Amino acid sequence: MSTLNTLVITDASSPFDSKAKADVILRSVDLVDFHALRYLLTLASPFFDSLFNDASPDIIKNEKPVITMQEGCRVLGPLLQLCYPSSPPLFEDIGVLMEVISTASKFCIDSEGFLGSLRHAVLISPVMQANPERLFAIGIRHRWGDVCKTAAARSVALEVESALHRRTFGDELSHITAAELYILINYHQEIADVALRIAQEIESGSGPANANVVAPYPNNIWFSSKDIPLPISFFKDHTNGCQSLQITRKIWVYDLHPDDHVFTIDVPAWWYEYTLDIGFRFRDKPCREMILDPELFQKAVNKAIHENSRCTKCRDDASIIIRRLHDWTYVFARVVEDNVKEVKLNTDFS
Incomplete structure (x- = not known):
């Protein structure tokens, strides 16, 4: 018996399970099958059009060609979900989010629909609540104004909520400049100075106003x-x-x-x-x-x-x-x- 036959292949969860309306199966490197529609994926990126045209799959499952991908299911799942008109994926791990962004770039997925869904998923993600500074750096790198603004505001709120919170960054910091990092630092300072600035501005010193x-x-x-x-x-x-x-x-x-x-x-x-x-x-x-x-x-x-x-x-x-x-x-x-x-x-x- 070959090694391949001993491996367990599973179907992805909805909307990519075996009951989904599909005409192709994308198999992740860790053997999870995603049942998908070619049309929706090709709308997101020409990459998928080339993939489907160039592929010569040796495996057929449920009368659908199976195309083996290099990505794991934890990246392929959210990526495909963002290509679909469905609820956005819930990013709880910033590492997964960064891999999805990187893979989308590799696949040249840059349609307005996809990028809008991706930004929306980032804005509502648990990652935004826990790691806003890292998402600020990601937003700066990709020029996502809504992500930067939300991340900056959440960064201020998080420092208020927890005295133990410290601004943390990862590898994404290497992709932005010191001047861009200062934007966040300056935003924090301007927020903190608002009340004192107002108090100082209302003092007139002396003399009538004109x-x-x-x-x-x-x-x-x-x-x-x-x-x-x-x-x-x-x-x-x-x-x-x-x-x-x-x-x-x-x-x-x-x-x-x-x-x-x-x-x-x-x-x-x-x-x-x-x-x-x-x-x-x-x-x-x-x-x-x-x-x-x-x-x-x-x-x-x-x-x-x-x-x-x-x-x-x-x-x-x-x-x-x-x-x-x-x-x-x-x-x-x-x-x-x-x-x-x-x-x-x-x-x-x-």
Whole structure:
């Protein structure tokens, strides 16, 4: 008995099992038979057209020619699945993904349909959740803008989720330049700096706002005066010596009515310091939880009320201050999150 007869040949799972509508069988190097339609495969790449025309199969199974491939089933299966109008394969192993990409390149499979399915499979894969930095490098190499953007954002999120996470790369790093790697590093930094940048931009220093002052800063964040947790009446009727009056800062705000215009208002230093504290904390861990950190909130409340306990107005307004400060925190969180979404990944492709 020959060695070939002792080997076990199995059929692939759906959609390439023996029940599938097929006119050819592709046999992987590890003896898994994939029942496929030539027409669908030739649409994906001329490689398959040449393969079917040039092949002279010696084996016939279920009246279908069997063509032996050099690829294993774990690569051939996902590759064929991407050529079919079916659900994309689920890549759980980045090694398999890289082999599929390499094989697709070898087979010159570059149709829009195939590449779109491949990118979609990468975007939803468990690999994206676990190894975003490696997928970022792969995305850079192949100029896949959607993969790069998603991988960069996931990389930031993963560092937030786990203090033990470290950016990891494999052999794919050798295929990108230092400048391209810096794109990811710079993206991380820009995300981390968003909250602090906003906090610093709203401070005016002193003096009224006018067109000459505002014009150089078209991208600045301007808060509505209604968002600020302290009404103009806040500065009235305080006890002499109240810290809320003695130490103040000026910030830019705008009003929508009657005209859109920017102007400055005074705020107590403890409020602005609270906003800065949020910015510094967000820089360490860029997530919503840092903005809403109850420890920072309580620190601001202590400065606003307890350190001014001798001031009758501060005591009387305590509940109002706490509520307004709480509301401001959520306003600030919304603005920060909106601006995080606007951070661009500075690639030269989309």
